[in-house]
Amino acid sequence: MGANETGPIGQSVRRREDQRFLTGAGQYTDDVTMAREAYVYFLRSPHAHAKISGIDREEARTAPGVLAIYTGDDLVGVNGLPCGWLITGTDGKPMNEPPHPVLAKGKVRHVGDPVAMIVAESLHQAKDAAELIVVDYEILPAVVNGVDALKPGAPQIHDEAPGNRCYTWALGDKGAVDAAFAKAHHVSKVDIVNNRLVPNAIEPRAAVASYSRADESYTLYVTSQNPHVERLLMTAFVLGLPETKVRVIAPDVGGGFGSKIYLYAEETAMVWASKHVNRPLRWAAERSESFISDAHGRDHVTHAEMAVDKDGKFLALRVTTTANVGAYLSTFASCIPTILYATLLAGQYATPAIHCEVTAVFTNTVPVDAYRGAGRPEATYVVERVVHQVGVDLGLAQDEVRRRNFIRTFPYATPVALTYDIGNYDATLDEAMRLADVAGFPARRAEAAKRGKLRGLGYSSYIEACGLAPSNIAGALGARAGLYEAGQVRVNPTGGVTVFTGSHSHGQGHETTFAQIVAGRLGIDIGSVEVVHGDTGRIPFGMGTYGSRSLAVGGTAIVKALDKIVAKGKKIAAHLLEAAETDIEFADGKFTVAGTDRSKAFGEVALAAYVPHNYPLDKLEPGLDETAFYDPTNFTYPAGTHICEVEIDPETGQTSVVAFSACDDFGNVINPMIVEGQVHGGLAQGIGQALLEHCVYDRQSGQLLSGSLMDYALPRADDLPTFKVGTKVTPCTHNPLGAKGCGEAGAIGAPPALINAVLDALAAVGVKDIQMPASPHRVWQAIQAAKSGATVAA
C-alpha cells in the first residue's frame, strides 16, 4: 500500500457483520416474509431421461389451497436459460447450445429437472397437490458418464448436440508439443478423474418474488452471489422485461462457493408467476432438492503426459480432457473447462510447450458449472499429479523436481495464453517445507510403521488466476458479459461514508475489509464507514463475487472512487485554505498546505461540499460522492505450495490427514484474520474433494446415488487437522492494492497434495494409482489389487 498504508489496513480487525450473525439477526432470503405470501413447490423429474407424453393436473388444480399450477407449456414468451460464454470449437464452429427450458418441455433430461410449479397457500398443500399431478413419462435410456456419452450408440440427449458433444476445443501449440515428445528422455503419464462435487453451501437456495401492480415492477430476494448479473440475464435473455422493472436483492447469503452465481429456473419461474398469481411467492430448497438442482462442480476425465529430459526438466505437457457439463449449459459452464482450465496448465513451471484438448459433453445429470476454484483446481490437479509422477519415475525428491522447473523470471508468458506478472515460488515452497517439518518426516514415517500404519507426504505447488479480466480480451474469447467491478463512495455531510460495492459478501467479510480500505485511505474511524452490497436498487451496476475477485477487482474499484474523492477534496480544501490545489496534501484524514501547519480535517471538507456557503461553485459541483468502474488489465496470480501428511491404516483403508501445511502468496493483505479464514475454508473443501466428497450417479438408471448428506460426505470438524498456514508476499503489479485474491487457493492446492501423499504412503505396498476421493473402500481396494497385481478401475 506504500504511502497509503495507514490505520486499519493490514490489521486483523474483528468483523463488523458478526454481531448480527451471532445474535440471530442476520437476514437471509428465507427470513424475508411478506403479507399474503404463497408457497411454491417444484415437481421434479424422477427419471434421468424421459419423454413427457402428457401432464394431467386436473385433480391437483382443485386440491385445497392450490392457487396455480404451471408447466413448461404455460410459460408463453419465456425463453430458455442462457449460457454466458460462447466457446468456439477447433472446427471453427460455435458450441452446440441446446435450449434450457425453465420448466421442462416435452422431455426431461436429468433427475430433478423441474416439470411443474405448484403455488398454494401452504407448503403442505403444494406438496399434496404435487402428488396428484400425473405425468406420463416414456422412459428413455440414460447416460451419466462423460466418456460413455461420447461413445457411438450412446443415448442422444439433445437434437441440437449430435453425439452429445457441446464442443471440442484446444489450446496450445500441438506441433511444438509433438516435437518435444519425440526427443524426450522419458514420458510420465497419468489417467485421472476429477470427481463430481455438490457445492452444499449450508444455506440452501431460496427466493421470494413479488410483483407490484402500482408500477408494474418486480422484487426478487434471492440467494445470489451477483444480483446484477442475475437481473441482466433474467430480464434481457429470458423474461423480456426492462431491467428497470426488476429489483434483485441478495441479502445475507449463507455461503455460495460458485453455486449461487447462476441464473436458475426456480427464481425465474417465480418472478414470472408472481405477476400471474399477483401474490408474493416463496420457495426454499430442501437439501435433497439442492442435490438435484444446484449446479455441480468438476467431473473431468483426463489423460496427461509430461515429456522430460534426463535432468527432469519439463519439455512439454500434453493433456486430453472430457468435461461433463450435465444435461444443460449452466450460466458459465462452457468457460470453466476451457478458459479457466487449460490456461492454467503451465502451473508454476517453465514448461516450454503445452497442448490441451477438451471435449465438453452433455449427459443426463445436473448441470455442471463453477465450484470453488472453477477449472483451476482441475488444472492444478492435472499438473501436480503428473509432476509427482515425474518425481517418482525419475527418482527425484518432490521438492527437487519442482525446483528444477520453477519459473523465476517475471513477467512470464506461458505457452497457454497467460502472462504471470510476479511470483516467488521458491519462497512459498521453502516456507511450506519448514511448516511441514519435512526434515522430521522420515522419523515420523518410521514411528508410524511400527504401529502398522503407512505415512506419506504429498506436495502441490499451485497457481491460480483470479479476477478474470480484462473485459475486451474475455469478450474476444467468448464472454457475453463484462468483467469489471463498480464501487461508489458517498461521503455524507457529517463525514460518515457509505460505500456501495458491486461485489457481494456471502461470508467473505466485505463489510469489514472494504471498510478498512476506506477508513485507512481517508484516515477516518472505521465505525463511520458503512458498506452496502447486494441490492440492484441501491448499488451501481456490479458483477458480483466469484473467482476470488472481490478485493483485487471490487476493492480496486473502491480505491479508484476514493482517488476521485481525495482529488475533489483537495480542490475544496485548496479553496478553503486559500492555497493552490497542487500544494494540498492529504494524509491521516487531513488536507494540509504542504510545508505548513494549515489544514482542514476531512469532515470539514465534507461539510463544505454539502453546505457550500464558502465554496468554488463556479468551478466545482457541490457534494462528495464518486463512482468508479475498474476493469483490470490482467488476471492476478496467487500461488503457493501445500504439503499434506497422511497416515493410512492398511487394514481398513482409512486415511487420516495428520498434518496440512500451506504457504500462499496472495499479494498484499488487508485483513490477515479474514484471509487465513478463507484459506482454512478452501483447504477443508479441497480435502473434502480428495478424501470424502463424491457425487455418484447410477450408470444404468441415471439415478443420483449420493443424493443426500447421508451418502454425500461433507467434511466434519474431526475429519480435518489443525492447518499450519503461512504467507509470502509479492505484491500484484497491476492493481493499486497489490492484492491477488485468496478465496479459492485452498480448494485448488489441497486435492493433489492429499492424493500425492496417499500415493507416497501406498507406494510401500505397491499401489501406483488412486482416484479421488481416497475413501477407505477405495484405498483398501487399491491395496488388494496391488497385492494381486491387478489395477483398479476408476
Place this chain on the structure above:
Amino acid sequence: MSIPLSLSVNGKAVTADVDERTLLVEFLRHDLALTGTHVGCDTAQCGACTVLVDGRAIKSCNVLAAQVAGAKITTIEGLAGADGTLHPMQAAFKECHGLQCGFCTPGMVLGALDLVAHHPHADERTIREALEGNFCRCTGYQNIVKAVQTGAAAMAK
C-alpha cells in the same frame, strides 16, 4: 387440525395452536419470527437448526413442536444481553473469527454451549468430535474449535 401448545422460549411463556405437523424449527421461525434458527438439511445432520431444550442441544428440524410442550427452549436470540452484550461464547466466535457466512453459526454456538456444559475443559480432539452434528462449509472448523475453547475458558471465569 391443530393442537394447543405452551412452552417457554428464551424465558418467555408462549401459547399457541399449531398444526400437528409443525416442526419445532417451523414454530420458532414462522410463529415466533425467531429466524436465527436455520434449516440447512432434511436429514437431521447439518445442525444449523440446533436449539437448547431444557438445556440440551437438539435438532429442531427433526422434532415436532408437540414433542417439546412444556419445555424451556433457548434459541440464539436468547443468549445476548438486552443491551446487545454478547454471551461469552458468542463473543469468542467473534474474537476467533469462528464464522464466515453466519448460517451455521447459531446452531454451532448452541451446540457449543451443550458441549461446554458436559466438558468444560475439553481438548481440541474432544471438541472436534463433539462438533460432529454441526456442519460448517466456510471455516474449515479451525477457528470454531478455537472459539469453543476460548468461550469455554471465558464461561469458567
Place this chain on the structure above:
Amino acid sequence: MYSFDIRKADSVAAAAALIAQTGGRALAGGQSLIAAMKLRLAQPGTLVDLAGLTELQGIRRDGNALVIGAMTRHAEVAAAADVKAAIPALAALAEGIGDRQVRNMGTLGGSLANNDPAACYPAGVLGLGATVHTNRRTIAADDFFKGLYETALGDGELITQVSFPVPTKAAYVKFAQPASRFALVGVFVAQTGGGVRVAVTGAGPSVFRAKALEDALARTFTADAAKAVRIPATGLNSDLHGSAEYRAHLIPVLAARAVAALA
C-alpha cells in the same frame, strides 16, 4: 409431511390401546421416524407420543443385569455411572450413536423397534444376549431382529425395557460410513457366562451373530484368532461406501480390534 393426529397416553397400557385402536405408530425420540415423515416416506395416521411415560424411563442394576427403560435417551445411557461401571462397552456404544443432538433425543426402544441395518444398538443387544421386554412378553435378542427394518414386535406391541446381562468383558468397534456416520460395519464382542458372542451390524440386511468368530474366539480369545477368520461376502450389503467383500473383510478386523481393546 402428511397430516396426522398426535396423542398422548398416561400409561403404557393406554398407549398400546391407542395404537391398536387407531392403527397408529408409537413416537419415541422420533429421530428416524420424523425424518422419514418429512420426506413423506412414512405416513402414520396417528402418532402416540411415549415421552413422559415414567415407566419407560430409567437405568437400574438388577442382580447381574442392567435394566434400561425403552425411552431412555442415548445421551443418558452414555453418561450413566451404572452403565459405565457394569457394561462400559454399552456406554461407549451409546456415545457413538448419531451426534450430540441426536443422542439427546433418540431412545433405546426407538432404535430397536426401527432396527436400521446400520444402527449400533442392535449390535449391543444381540452381542450381549439381552432380553427385550414388551408390554406383552419378553423376547430374547436372538429372536428379536428379524430382517431389514423388521423385528418380532407385533402390532401394538411396545418395548418397555431391555435387560442386559453384565458380561465378563465386552467391546464395540464401529467403522463409520463417512457420510452418515452410521456403522459401515460395527462389531460387538462379549465374553459372557454363556460363552463368546459376536454381533455384527451394518454389514447385512439386519444385525447378525458371526458364528465363525464366536467359535474361533471361544477357542482362543485373541486378536490374532479373530483376524484369522474369513467371513464370506455372500448376502452382505454392497453400496457406494463399501462392497460386500470390503464389509466381509472388515468384520474380523474390527472383531480383532475389539478383542485387543479388552486385553
